[in-house]
Amino acid sequence: MAGLRHAAALALGALGVGALWRLALAQPEEACPSGSCAADDPALLQKQARASTRQAIHAGLDAPLGQAAAQPGPAPPVPDGWEPCPGLLYGTPNTSFAKAPSEEEFVAALAELDLTAVMDDMTQLMTDSQSCWPGDWGSYVGLFTRLTWHAAGTFRNTDGSGGDGGGRQRFDPEASWEDNTNLDKARGLLWPLKEKYGDGLSWADLIALAGTQTQWASGMPFKEFCFGRLDDEDGAKSLPLGPGEMQEEMAPCTGPVNGMCQMQPNETALAPTTVGLIYVNPGGPMGVPDPAKSVDEIRVVFGKMGHDDKATVALIGGGHAFGKCHGACSKFEYEEPAGLPPNMAFAEGTYPYVGKCPNLDGGVTGMGNATWTSGFEGPWTSTPTRWSNEYFTYLLDYEWEPWLGPGGAIQWRMKENPDDPRMRLTTDIALIKDPEYLKYVELFASNLTALNEAYDFSWTSLTSNGGGWSTKKICVPYGPPPAPGATTPTSMLNTDPR
Numbered sequence: 001m002a003g004l005r006h007a008a009a010l011a012l013g014a015l016g017v018g019a020l021w022r023l024a025l026a027q028p029e030e031a032c033p034s035g036s037c038a039a040d041d042p043a044l045l046q047k048q049a050r051a052s053t054r055q056a057i058h059a060g061l062d063a064p065l066g067q068a069a070a071q072p073g074p075a076p077p078v079p080d081g082w083e084p085c086p087g088l089l090y091g092t093p094n095t096s097f098a099k100a101p102s103e104e105e106f107v108a109a110l111a112e113l114d115l116t117a118v119m120d121d122m123t124q125l126m127t128d129s130q131s132c133w134p135g136d137w138g139s140y141v142g143l144f145t146r147l148t149w150h151a152a153g154t155f156r157n158t159d160g161s162g163g164d165g166g167g168r169q170r171f172d173p174e175a176s177w178e179d180n181t182n183l184d185k186a187r188g189l190l191w192p193l194k195e196k197y198g199d200g201l202s203w204a205d206l207i208a209l210a211g212t213q214t215q216w217a218s219g220m221p222f223k224e225f226c227f228g229r230l231d232d233e234d235g236a237k238s239l240p241l242g243p244g245e246m247q248e249e250m251a252p253c254t255g256p257v258n259g260m261c262q263m264q265p266n267e268t269a270l271a272p273t274t275v276g277l278i279y280v281n282p283g284g285p286m287g288v289p290d291p292a293k294s295v296d297e298i299r300v301v302f303g304k305m306g307h308d309d310k311a312t313v314a315l316i317g318g319g320h321a322f323g324k325c326h327g328a329c330s331k332f333e334y335e336e337p338a339g340l341p342p343n344m345a346f347a348e349g350t351y352p353y354v355g356k357c358p359n360l361d362g363g364v365t366g367m368g369n370a371t372w373t374s375g376f377e378g379p380w381t382s383t384p385t386r387w388s389n390e391y392f393t394y395l396l397d398y399e400w401e402p403w404l405g406p407g408g409a410i411q412w413r414m415k416e417n418p419d420d421p422r423m424r425l426t427t428d429i430a431l432i433k434d435p436e437y438l439k440y441v442e443l444f445a446s447n448l449t450a451l452n453e454a455y456d457f458s459w460t461s462l463t464s465n466g467g468g469w470s471t472k473k474i475c476v477p478y479g480p481p482p483a484p485g486a487t488t489p490t491s492m493l494n495t496d497p498r
């Protein structure tokens with residue numbers, strides 16, 4: 001019984017508050033009929049938590065098990081001046097639940113799916129910038145690459161938890177992690193493809209494809225993409241990732257505070273330094289901009305994610321070829337400038353992440369050039385919608401200095417060219433503060449083919465790691481990516497000629 005109470009409490013962390021009082025009425029014995037619940041049996045705890053989550057979700061929906069909503073719950077009122085993307089509540093269900101096909105149904109539907117059409121549609125979507133969340137430089141390659149990375153980067157080789165399989169980033173706890181700020185927009189933008197292709201296109205495949213296809217269309221020569229990831233119906237399998245009691249039990253933080261969780265990395269299955277981040281603090285350990293100290297954190301965290309030094313450097317610098325950081329206004333001037341995470345927003349009957357930065361270009365508050373996501377600001381390269389190794393060449397060729405950026409966080413700029421918008425995070429600078437990492441920075445700066453091969457390998461393993469795959473996996477080979485400019489804008493600023 002103690003075990004069940006414990007598991008039920010864990011499940012609560014993954015639910016909206018509306019369901020809480022109903023869960024209190026649930027009959028614990030029903031979920032533990034044999035009386036064999038053991039507080040120290042992680043598998044049993046997880047099973048019980050899942051049952052409790054379901055129970056509460058279904059109670060909250062007033063629908064019997066098996067008939068619960070494939071549709072989102074009632075839409076909250078739209079805040080003044082805000083325009084939620086039509087698919088937002090499908091990508092982040094405010095019911096914490098979405099019906100998924102059985103494995104058998106999925107495999108049958110996948111076999112019928114026109115995979116090339118799905119992939120072509122994703123390429124089109126990349127530059128189909130929507131007014132509900134405009135793409136930076138007219139492209140979603142940065143946003144979608146971060147989406148895929150954050151869904152897949154939860155994998156830990158310590159106990160096999162996490163990974164993109166299951167598509168659980170749609171649900172709490174992951175949906176409300178600080179690191180996943182504004183990824184509700186990315187998932188919402190993907191909904192038209194999910195709606196069009198139905199059961200054969202799982203959310204987990206759609207999320208993995210979003211970053212892979214758009215990077216390929218922007219010049220990164222991937223060899224293939226494999227479909228076949230199953231969807232979960234809720235976020236229960238992510239409870240061991242935290243935050244919550246199940247994570248504290250299965251994968252505790254081994255430091256005195258959240259943020260120092262890898263003080264004894266061999267003593268815990270937990271992978272990130274901070275529960276709620278996918279990996280490390282981008283601003284350095286506990287936000288202190290010390291790149292040399294950041295090295296150890298990166299090595300431990302990426303090691304637990306399953307990547308060696310070469311793959312780690314390829315992933316960080318390759319990923320940051322694309323997109324930008326968002327910190328349009330100072331967090332010291334605007335409280336919670338990104339708005340509220342889904343769990344708090346839904347509890348308050350509003351939309352997640354309604355940003356607060358004023359749009360100085362006359363656009364909508366909190367989006368486009370007025371977006372606040374991490375509080376850092378700026379792109380890494382001069383062609384953030386096009387694959388390149390410029391991240392590495394500039395890291396080596398220029399001296400970088402720390403400064404307080406417009407979002408209120410310390411970031412790095414080129415000392416001899418402080419007005420250049422290109423930036424680096426403390427964790428980026430870390431890659432030249434360690435001899436092993438430096439070796440690969442030098443390799444990738446001088447040899448684009450070496451970067452292509454290392455990135456293809458590490459991205460493919462990133463997006464394949466973990467469970468949640470069906471018995472049927474279908475891989476589609478890629479040809480050479482389209483030539484520059486054929487599908488993506490290549491200029492750096494919105495105002496640059498295209």
Ligand code: HEM
Binds near residue numbers: 145282324425
């Ligand atoms: C030490 C590891 C890493 C840290 C600390 C880090 C940190 C960050 C931060 C703070 C942002 C800004 C988010 C925003 O304000 O919008 C960001 C963006 C981004 N990251 Fe990373 N990152 C890491 C590794 C990676 C990896 C491995 C990839 C992919 C392989 C990646 C891909 C991206 C992309 C594409 C963006 C741009 C998002 C956009 O344009 O909206 N990052 N990262």
